[in-house]
Every structure is written in C-alpha cells, then in structure tokens.
Amino acid sequence: MPECHLKENLAQCTCTYLSCAKRGKCCECVAYHRAHGEIPGCFFPPDVERTYDRSIRRFIAAYQKA
Template sequence: MECRKEKNLKLCTCTYAHCDKKGICCECVAYHRGRGELPGCFFPPEAERTYDRSVEAFIRAHQKR
C-alpha cells in the first residue's frame, strides 16, 4: 500500500517539529506502540503540546472532558 504522506500531513495534529515520522502514520503508531505510548493525534491540543504520550496522560486528558 502506498503511503499518503502529503494527505496525512494535512490532518496531522502533532506539534513536534523534528519528528521524522510526521505524516507517516503507520511508522508513528508503531513507534509509539513500541514505547507503550499513543501518538500525539490521539490527544486534545492542550495535552498534545506537553509531549507526554503515555497512556496515563491520555486517560487524564480525556477524563477532563
């Protein structure tokens, strides 16, 4: 399957500018999953900007809603 990086970049909400996986969702998900984390796009904007991708941070961010 061909990567749709340009299309993905238009939807990507990750603010980490130096990420080499930005727009390559399959690599991003695999990277974070391997670290026991979730990708930044799973978080609301204010939580994403903390760069804490832990499951605990995800739960905290969504309990506030």
C-alpha cells in the same frame, strides 16, 4: 501494504513535534509509540498534545470525566 499518503497525512497531522522523522507517516508513528508504551500525539486534545507526554496514563486523564 497500501501506499503512504504523506501529503494528505501531513495536512491533517496535529502533532506539534515538527522535526519528527515519522511525522505524517502514520504507520511508523503508531508503531513507534506502541513500542514505547505510548499513544501518538494526534489522539490527544491540542493542549495536552503540546506537552509531548504521550503516556497512556496522560491519555486516560485527558479524557476522563470529572
């Protein structure tokens, strides 16, 4: 498995949950959210990401065309 590029990941991470131990560790973050039926915050628009609602339903609603 490739080495984690934590510095680079943190520089680009848009998650506002700054105290998360998985922040910048994309593999761990994706695995965690997937196990919980969620999507990582970096996939959401900024205003939705700040709600911490990582549900698949919220993701679909954020990008659904009106």
